[in-house]
Amino acid sequence: MTTFKNRLLGGLALSTALAVGTALPATAEVELTMFYPIAVGGPLTTVVDGMVADFEEEHPDIKINAIYSGNYDDTRVRALAALNAGEPAQLSVLFSIDVFELLEQDVIVSFDELVETEEDQEWLDSFYPGLMANGVVDGETWGIPFQRSTIVLYWNKDAFEEAGLDPETPPANWDEMVEMGKALTKEDGSQWGVMVPSTGYAYWMFQAFALQNGVELMNSEGTETYFDDPAAVEALEYWVSLSQDHGVMPSGTIEWGTLRQNFLDGQAAMMWHTTGNLTAVRNDAPFDFGVSLLPANERYGSPTGGGNFYIFKDASEEEQKAAFTFIKWMTAPERAATWSMDTGYMGVTPAAYETDVLQKYAEAFPQAAVARDQLEYSAAELSTYEGGRVRQALENAVQAALTGAATPAEALAGAQATAERLLRPYR
Amino acid sequence: MPRLKSSTLYGWLLFAPAGVMLTLFAFTPTVATFWQSFFSRGTARRPSRFIGFDNYEGMIADPVFWQVAKNSLWYALGTIPTSIAIALLMALWVNSKLPARTLVRMAYFTPTILPMIAAANIWLFFYSPDIGLLDQIGRALGLGGHNWLGDPSTALLAIIITTIWKEAGFFMIFYLAALQTIPPELKDAATIEGASRWTWFWRVVFPLLMPTTLFVLVNAMINSVKLIDHLFILTKGGPNNASKLLLYYVYETAFSYFDQPYAATLTVVILVTLGLLAIVQVRGLDKRIHYR
Numbered sequence: 151m152t153t154f155k156n157r158l159l160g161g162l163a164l165s166t167a168l169a170v171g172t173a174l175p176a177t178a179e180v181e182l183t184m185f186y187p188i189a190v191g192g193p194l195t196t197v198v199d200g201m202v203a204d205f206e207e208e209h210p211d212i213k214i215n216a217i218y219s220g221n222y223d224d225t226r227v228r229a230l231a232a233l234n235a236g237e238p239a240q241l242s243v244l245f246s247i248d249v250f251e252l253l254e255q256d257v258i259v260s261f262d263e264l265v266e267t268e269e270d271q272e273w274l275d276s277f278y279p280g281l282m283a284n285g286v287v288d289g290e291t292w293g294i295p296f297q298r299s300t301i302v303l304y305w306n307k308d309a310f311e312e313a314g315l316d317p318e319t320p321p322a323n324w325d326e327m328v329e330m331g332k333a334l335t336k337e338d339g340s341q342w343g344v345m346v347p348s349t350g351y352a353y354w355m356f357q358a359f360a361l362q363n364g365v366e367l368m369n370s371e372g373t374e375t376y377f378d379d380p381a382a383v384e385a386l387e388y389w390v391s392l393s394q395d396h397g398v399m400p401s402g403t404i405e406w407g408t409l410r411q412n413f414l415d416g417q418a419a420m421m422w423h424t425t426g427n428l429t430a431v432r433n434d435a436p437f438d439f440g441v442s443l444l445p446a447n448e449r450y451g452s453p454t455g456g457g458n459f460y461i462f463k464d465a466s467e468e469e470q471k472a473a474f475t476f477i478k479w480m481t482a483p484e485r486a487a488t489w490s491m492d493t494g495y496m497g498v499t500p501a502a503y504e505t506d507v508l509q510k511y512a513e514a515f516p517q518a519a520v521a522r523d524q525l526e527y528s529a530a531e532l533s534t535y536e537g538g539r540v541r542q543a544l545e546n547a548v549q550a551a552l553t554g555a556a557t558p559a560e561a562l563a564g565a566q567a568t569a570e571r572l573l574r575p576y577r
Numbered sequence: 578m579p580r581l582k583s584s585t586l587y588g589w590l591l592f593a594p595a596g597v598m599l600t601l602f603a604f605t606p607t608v609a610t611f612w613q614s615f616f617s618r619g620t621a622r623r624p625s626r627f628i629g630f631d632n633y634e635g636m637i638a639d640p641v642f643w644q645v646a647k648n649s650l651w652y653a654l655g656t657i658p659t660s661i662a663i664a665l666l667m668a669l670w671v672n673s674k675l676p677a678r679t680l681v682r683m684a685y686f687t688p689t690i691l692p693m694i695a696a697a698n699i700w701l702f703f704y705s706p707d708i709g710l711l712d713q714i715g716r717a718l719g720l721g722g723h724n725w726l727g728d729p730s731t732a733l734l735a736i737i738i739t740t741i742w743k744e745a746g747f748f749m750i751f752y753l754a755a756l757q758t759i760p761p762e763l764k765d766a767a768t769i770e771g772a773s774r775w776t777w778f779w780r781v782v783f784p785l786l787m788p789t790t791l792f793v794l795v796n797a798m799i800n801s802v803k804l805i806d807h808l809f810i811l812t813k814g815g816p817n818n819a820s821k822l823l824l825y826y827v828y829e830t831a832f833s834y835f836d837q838p839y840a841a842t843l844t845v846v847i848l849v850t851l852g853l854l855a856i857v858q859v860r861g862l863d864k865r866i867h868y869r
Contacts, residue, residue, distance in 0.1 A: 402727030
C-alpha cells in the first residue's frame with residue numbers, strides 16, 4: 151500500500167514537474183501579431199508563412215501571428231482598426247508611403263530608438279538608401295524596407311524579332327520607345343507597342359515619367375508638391391502622346407490588374423509594371439521576355455514602391471524588442487535573397503545580392519538584377535501628408551488627360567491646386 | 578390590476594429582443610454618425626473639434642460629391658427598371674412549359690450565387706480591351722475593339738450592365754414564386770372570355786404581381802446604393818471619377834483619406850435621401866396595389 155502510495159505521489163510529482171517544465175517557456179513567450187498585404191499575384195502567403203515558421207524554430211521564445219489582410223489599403227485599415235480597438239498588433243507590413251499618415255496618427259515608433267548595439271546600427275545602415283527614402287522623416291527611420299519594388303520595362307523578345315527589331319535591345323529612351331512601338335503595333339489592334347497601366351497606381355507610373363524628365367513631384371518633408379512644373383506637364387504630354395499622336399498605346403485608361411495578362415497573351419509587346427510581377431511573368435510567359443530599366447529622357451528614373459515594416463507604439467518594450475529581432479531576421483541577406491527569388495521583389499540590401507544563391511539565380515536569370523541596377527536612379531514614391539487625397543487628385547488628373555477630358559496642363563494645374571489646399575496646414 | 582401589469586411586462590419582453598438589437602445596431606450608429614458629422618477630422622496631433630455645419634458646406638462645394646451623386650442617380654435609373662423588366666421576362670419564360678426548364682432556371686439564378694467580387698473578376702476579363710470576350714465577339718462581327726472600362730463615357734454603363742446581370746436572376750426568383758400562386762382558374766376564365774395573351778398579362782397577371790413588384794423595387798433601390806463591391810475590381814471609381822458611386826466615395830473618404838467626419842456627412846445625406854424615397858414608395862404605391 152505504501153509503495154503504491156509513494157509511487158502514486160512520485161508519479162504526480164513527476165507529471166507536475168513535466169507540466170511546469172513544458173508550461174514555463176510558454177509563459178515566457180512573447181506573442182506578436184503582424185498584418186501584411188500582398189498586392190501582386192502568386193501564392194505569396196505560403197512564402198511568408200514558411201519564413202515565419204523558420205523564424206519561430208530559431209527563436210522558440212517568440213511567436214508570430216502573421217495575418218494576411220488583402221491589399222495595401224485593406225491592411226492599413228485592418229491594422230489601424232485593431233490598434234483603435236485595443237486588439238494586439240505590435241508590428242505590420244504597410245505601404246511605405248503611409249508613413250506620414252501613421253506619424254500623424256502617432257502610432258509608430260522610430261527604429262533609431264530601438265537600436266542598442268553597434269550591430270543593430272550596422273543593420274540599420276545596411277539597406278539601399280533609395281529604399282530608405284520613404285521610411286526616413288525628420289532624420290529618423292520609421293519604416294524598414296521589406297517587399298519593395300520598382301517599375302521596370304518588360305518586353306516580348308518574340309514580338310521584337312517578328313517586327314524586325316533586335317530582340318536583345320529594349321528602348322533606351324523615349325524616342326526609341328515610340329519608334330519601336332510603331333514597328334510593333336499591328337493595325338488590327340491585336341498587338342500594341344507599349345502599355346502603361348493607369349488605374350489604381352497611375353500616380354506611381356506618372357512619377358516615373360516625371361523623374362525621367364528630371365522633376366521630383368514632392369519635397370521630402372511631404373508638405374509640397376510640384377505637379378504643375380513645366381517638366382511634369384511635358385512628361386504627361388509624352389504619356390498622352392503615346393496613344394493620341396503616335397498610336398502605339400490603346401487610348402483610355404489601361405487596367406493595372408489585367409495588364410500582365412495582356413502581356414502574356416502577346417497583346418502588349420512592351421509593358422511597364424512592378425518587379426513584384428517578375429516571378430509570375432516568368433512562370434507563365436510562353437515566349438522569351440526581357441526586363442530592362444525604364445527608358446530615359448533627361449535621365450533614367452523610376453520611383454520605388456511597396457511595403458515597409460513598422461513597429462507600433464502601443465506594444466510593450468519587450469514586444470517592441472521581439473518585433474525588432476524578427477524584422478532584423480526577415481531582412482537578413484539570405485532571407486532577403488530567398489524572398490526576392492520567390493517573388494521578384496527586390497533584395498533590400500546590397501549584401502542580399504552578394505549571397506551565393508542570388509548571384510547564381512541572377513546569372514541564370516539576369517532579369518532578376520534589373521531592379522537593383524535601376525535603384526541608382528530611383529527616388530522615393532509620392533508620399534505627403536493627406537496622402538490619400540493628394541494621390542487621388544494626381545490619379546484623377548492623369549486619367550483625365552489620358553481619356554482626353556482635359557489637357558495635361560489643365561489637369562495637372564487642377565491637381566496642384568487641390569494639393570496646395572490640402573497641404574497648406576502642414577507647412 | 579396585477580393581470581394588466583403582467584401583460585404589459587409580457588409585451589415589453591416580446592419587444593425587447595428586437596428593441597435591443599435595433600437600438601444597438603441601427604439607431605445608435607445612426608445617431609453617432611449624425612453627431613460625428615459636426616466635427617472636424619482629428620488626428621493625434623490635431624484633435625477633432627466641433628465645427629457645426631462646416632462639413633456640409635464643404636460637401637456642397639465639393640465637385641467630386643456632385644459628380645458622384647450624379648453617377649449614383651444614373652446608376653439607379655440604369656439598373657432598377659432594367660433589372661426588374663428582365664427579371665419579369667425571365668420569370669414568364671421559365672414559368673411556361675419548355676424543355677429543360679430546371680436547367681434554364683438554374684442558369685438564370687447562377688449569377689446570384691456568385692459573390693460580387695468573383696463576378697466582377699469575370700467581367701473584368703469580359704471588358705478587357707481586345708482580348709476580352711466582348712471585343713472578341715465584336716471582332717467576329719467586324720467591329721473594332723473598345724476600352725470599355727477605360728473610357729469615361731462607357732465605364733459607368735459597363736458597371737450598370739454587370740449589376741443588372743448580377744441582380745436580374747435574384748429578382749426573377751420572386752416573380753417566379755408569385756407567378757406560381759396565380760390560380761389556373763383565372764387563366765381558364767380569361768380563355769373563355771376570349772382575352773388575348775396581351776390583355777391577360779396586363780389586366781390579370783401584372784396587377785396580381787404588384788406586391789412582388791413593390792418588394793423588388795424597394796430591394797433594387799437599396800441595392801443600387803449598397804452594391805459597390807464590383808467597383809473595387811472593375812474601375813476603382815475611375816477614370817477620373819467617371820464611375821464612382823456614393824457609397825464607394827464614403828468608403829474612400831473614411832478609409833483611404835481617414836476623414837471619418839466627412840464620411841459621416843456623406844452617410845447622413847444617403848440616409849436622408851433613402852428614407853425620403855422609401856416613404857414616397859410605400860405611401861404612393863401601396864394604395865394602388867391589390868393585395869389578396
